[in-house]
Amino acid sequence: MTNESFSEDDLVDAFRKLSGGSSPGVSVGIGDDAAVVESPGGEIVLTTDAMVEGAHFERGDLSAHDLGYKAVVASVSDVAAMAASPRFALASLVLPEDAALGWIVELYGGMREACEEYAVALVGGDLSRGGGVAIVVTVTGAVAPGRAVLRSSGREGDRLVVTGSLGGAAGGLMLLHATDAKRALTGTTSRDLITAFTRPVARVGEAQVLASHGATAMMDLSDGLAKDVSRLCRESSVAARIQLSDVPVAAGLDDVPGADPRALALSGGEDYELLATMPADAVPAAAVDLKEQFGVSLSEIGGIVAGEGLVAIEDDGSEHALEPAGWDHFA
Ligand SMILES: [Mg+2]
Numbered sequence: 001m002t003n004e005s006f007s008e009d010d011l012v013d014a015f016r017k018l019s020g021g022s023s024p025g026v027s028v029g030i031g032d033d034a035a036v037v038e039s040p041g042g043e044i045v046l047t048t049d050a051m052v053e054g055a056h057f058e059r060g061d062l063s064a065h066d067l068g069y070k071a072v073v074a075s076v077s078d079v080a081a082m083a084a085s086p087r088f089a090l091a092s093l094v095l096p097e098d099a100a101l102g103w104i105v106e107l108y109g110g111m112r113e114a115c116e117e118y119a120v121a122l123v124g125g126d127l128s129r130g131g132g133v134a135i136v137v138t139v140t141g142a143v144a145p146g147r148a149v150l151r152s153s154g155r156e157g158d159r160l161v162v163t164g165s166l167g168g169a170a171g172g173l174m175l176l177h178a179t180d181a182k183r184a185l186t187g188t189t190s191r192d193l194i195t196a197f198t199r200p201v202a203r204v205g206e207a208q209v210l211a212s213h214g215a216t217a218m219m220d221l222s223d224g225l226a227k228d229v230s231r232l233c234r235e236s237s238v239a240a241r242i243q244l245s246d247v248p249v250a251a252g253l254d255d256v257p258g259a260d261p262r263a264l265a266l267s268g269g270e271d272y273e274l275l276a277t278m279p280a281d282a283v284p285a286a287a288v289d290l291k292e293q294f295g296v297s298l299s300e301i302g303g304i305v306a307g308e309g310l311v312a313i314e315d316d317g318s319e320h321a322l323e324p325a326g327w328d329h330f331a
Helices: 008-018 064-080 101-117 168-177 188-198 204-212 225-236 261-267 280-294
Strands: 026-028 035-039 042-052 085-095 121-129 134-143 159-163 217-221 239-243 273-278 298-305 309-313 319-321
Touching (some): 064 085, 064 204, 064 217, 085 101, 101 121, 101 134, 159 280, 168 188, 204 217, 204 273, 204 280, 217 225, 225 261, 225 273, 225 309, 280 298
Parallel strands (some): 085 121, 239 309
Antiparallel strands (some): 026 035, 042 134, 159 273, 159 298, 217 273, 309 319
8 A cells, every 4th residue: 555645536537537438328427426327218327335334434333223224325315316216226245253143134124224215126235254344335226318417517507506404414423422422412403413424314306306497417415515516516617606604504513512513514424415506596496396395495505607616605795715625535
């Protein structure tokens, strides 16, 4: 191993170059939330996600059941972010010697629960021994030809919207690690924050509502708002302006010891909310539909402009460049 430094995005770029141009039957290759391939009567969306002990989670932070549940939700969320319907899953588990049978059965139970909740058929996988726990979940989805919503189609003049609220999962993890967590745990919002971390929601129906209202680009927020907006902008060759006061901050973050609520909303990962771009006149009706059908809010947090990079607009109107800080497994 060398100490050469590279980011997750650097690696994805390198892999994309190595895999060359377009292949027959591949509509969207490496670089989006999921790939899109042709199939008779439609297109299939394909994604895979690894959760590795030490890199993505610590075994002490959540139960085996929640860990299995969350691993499936993370991949279902990527299919959802393409505006596709999740269908089939494959799960590969790497298990160390010290993982007890009961723990493994609980893990599988959590995966099964998530699959049932999202109507996904778990059709296979692989088991292997290894030094730590790793869970690799592949999920396929179905979408009508040409209807997958990509990261790369955001347009100058679009508005930038997000579902739900942000920073909750990161706040929940901080609460789990806080020494005075017992005291903080007495509040309902504190329990909501921990649930946001342990039991995330994949916005499957919500994504289809946003697509039906003309979302031009979409992705799920797994690595933090600032980082993921910068990815969408890079793929769409545009820039974004974000009104910080409009970023929806999860309730209860003020009560988390040591937490900066706005910083968590901007760079905390694992919220699995949707980020989308859409024409300004489509936002109000989309917000009403999301609220009525799912009880989920839609916040307009800024707009897409020409250029590159992110600009944050402070409460007093001052502006500054927003660094795409967030979760990077390799940084
Ligand atoms: Mg994603």
